[in-house]
Amino acid sequence: MDALPEFRVLSPKTLDDVVAARAAHPDSKPLGGGTDLVVNIRRGIVAPPVLIDMNRVQELHAIKADERGLQIGSSVRLSEVAEHADVVKLYPVVAQAAAHIAGPTHRNMGTVGGNLCLDTRCIFYNQSEWWRDANNHCLKTTGTICHVAPKSRGVCFATFSGDLAPALLTLGAEVDIAGPQSRRTIPLNKLYIGFARQDVPITETQGDGKFYLSLRPGEIVTAVRAKNTPGLRSGYDKIRIRRSIEYPVAGVAVALKREGAKLADLRIAFTGTNPRPVLLDGTQALCGGPLDERVFKGLDALVRDQIMPMKTTFTPGHYRRRVAGVLARRLLTRLFES
Ligand SMILES: Cc1cc2nc3c(=O)[nH]c(=O)nc-3n(C[C@H](O)[C@H](O)[C@H](O)COP(=O)(O)OP(=O)(O)OC[C@H]3O[C@@H](n4cnc5c(N)ncnc54)[C@H](O)[C@@H]3O)c2cc1C
Ligand code: SF4
Known part of the structure; x- marks a missing residue:
């Protein structure tokens, strides 16, 4: 385990004081629960000299x-x-x-x-200092290439x-x-x-x-x-390697409206796949009829187009994309039939 480096913690009590403290310390980081930030500090991934504790406001x-x-x-x-x-x-x-x-x-x-x-995550980034050093670091910190996609021309896929x-x-x-x-x-x-x-x-x-x-x-x-959108049915599901405590291999949120036998509204968003959470574009075109093969095939095509298959976690990228699609299908069906 690496030792924590020195840093100061400021604990303002008003929002104005938080903003002033951030302005006075441009290299500072806001501190929520610290469950990600402190881990990254300990690993030498980030080294903010000042943390602004937001919890007293x-x-x-x-x-x-x-x-x-x-x-x-x-x-x-x-x-x-x-x-x-x-x-x-x-x-x-x-x-x-x-x-x-x-x-x-x-x-x-x-x-x-x-x-x-x-912060975004990657198997080449969420590692100890010595591990990353042994691999000459990468674009997201101080390195010059992306190990996930060495020909990425300066782009990080975390x-x-x-x-x-x-x-x-x-x-x-x-x-x-x-x-x-x-x-x-x-x-x-x-x-x-x-x-x-x-x-x-x-x-x-x-x-x-x-x-x-x-x-x-x-x-x-x-x-x-x-x-609030009256009549919206919504739910969340995710697949993770350790079920009790783990980031998603893929996570999916679905919100839909059903009118009689018809799918009247559909919104689907994913996490754990791209460098951003992805609100799927094109789901409205799947609405207007029953929940049938046309909807599922359309959904598969949207997932194929918009969900990235980069290998930034322990699971292969293509597997993650398939998991995302299957999770979305299952949750959509469950909510529609509930
Ligand atoms: C073993 C383990 C498993 C985890 N599994 C999951 C998981 O399954 N899903 C998941 O989502 N997360 C997971 N996490 C990550 C983390 O615990 C959560 O995401 C948690 O919600 C982070 O919130 P925090 O307040 O602790 O953030 P912090 O660690 O305090 O901050 C995280 C980042 O957000 C910035 N920040 C904090 N507050 C603000 C603000 N108000 N405005 C702007 N920037 C801000 C910080 O500067 C930092 O960069 C896991 C962590 C661990 C250690
Ligand atoms: S995607 Fe590439 S640049 Fe980004 S953290 Fe991973 S190895 Fe580093």
């Missing part, structure tokens, strides 16, 4: 779920989300996704903000693996952001920019596994919100 702990909508502050614990009676009842996809994250102790510490802003984001994407969620320049609200989908394309330069809207969030310097996520 009261307004970031609010959680509200009713017939009109869902609002969750960024410092709300994952266990609170998983067990909140109104979230369980009205937004089951969100409660189920939270309940699938890591193990009980992580969920008691881990926060919604930390989960939404979770995978986004947070479970909450796909669930919230199926609800059309938005995130509130605070920073030194302004406060703003953007669609959650626009927070994630890990498109990993080799034909376009990295910008604020087109990133990869290294530049995966559209947050500007000093910005933090303060809350996530979604409107």
Whole structure:
């Protein structure tokens, strides 16, 4: 086990003080539960000199779920989300996704903000310093090539693996952001920019596994919100290697509406596959008829087109893509027939 390097922890009590502290310490990192960040510090992957503890700011702990909508502050614990009676009842996809994250102790510490802003993962990155050093590091840290795709021309394919984001994407969620320049609200989908394309330069809207969030310097996520859609049935499922405590091989969130025998609305989002959570494009074209082979074949084609088969985890990329497709089919069928 590597020793933790020196760092300072600041604990502001208001949001304005958090923003001021971030501005005063440009190399700082926001600290939620630390269940990912501290692991990465210990491994020498990141070395922020200052951590800004977000947990003392009261307004970031609010959680509200009713017939009109869902609002969750960024410092709300994952266990609170998983067990909140109104979230369980009205937004089951969100409660189920939270309940699938890591193990009980992580969920008691881990926060919604930390989960939404979770670092991307790769077998060549989530390793000790000496292991990475022995492999000459890689693009995501200080190296010059990508070991997953040596011809990637500067692009990193590290995978986004947070479970909450796909669930919230199926609800059309938005995130509130605070920073030194302004406060703003953007669609959650626009927070994630890990498109990993080799034909376009990295910008604020087109990133990869290294530049995966559209947050500007000093910005933090303060809350996530979604409107209620009456009649929506939703759920979350994932496959992981260790069932009790593990990142997803693939995770899927499905939200649908059924009108009589017809599929009237369909939203499907994945995690654990691409450098961003993927809200599948094209699912509306599958609606309007019964849940039949036409829908399943269409779904398979969308998964084939949009889910990446890069080998960034222990499982082969193609296997992950197949798992994603099978999980989506199963969950879609279960929700439609429920
Ligand atoms: C063994 C193990 C298994 C795990 N399994 C899963 C899993 O199955 N699914 C899963 O999703 N995760 C998993 N995790 C990762 C982690 O526990 C969770 O994702 C957790 O929700 C992270 O939240 P946190 O508050 O601890 O984040 P932190 O570690 O505090 O922060 C994570 C990142 O987000 C940034 N950050 C934190 N808060 C904010 C904010 N408000 N605004 C902007 N940036 C912010 C931090 O600077 C850091 O870069 C696992 C971790 C371990 C150790
Ligand atoms: S995908 Fe490539 S560059 Fe990115 S973390 Fe993995 S090995 Fe490194």
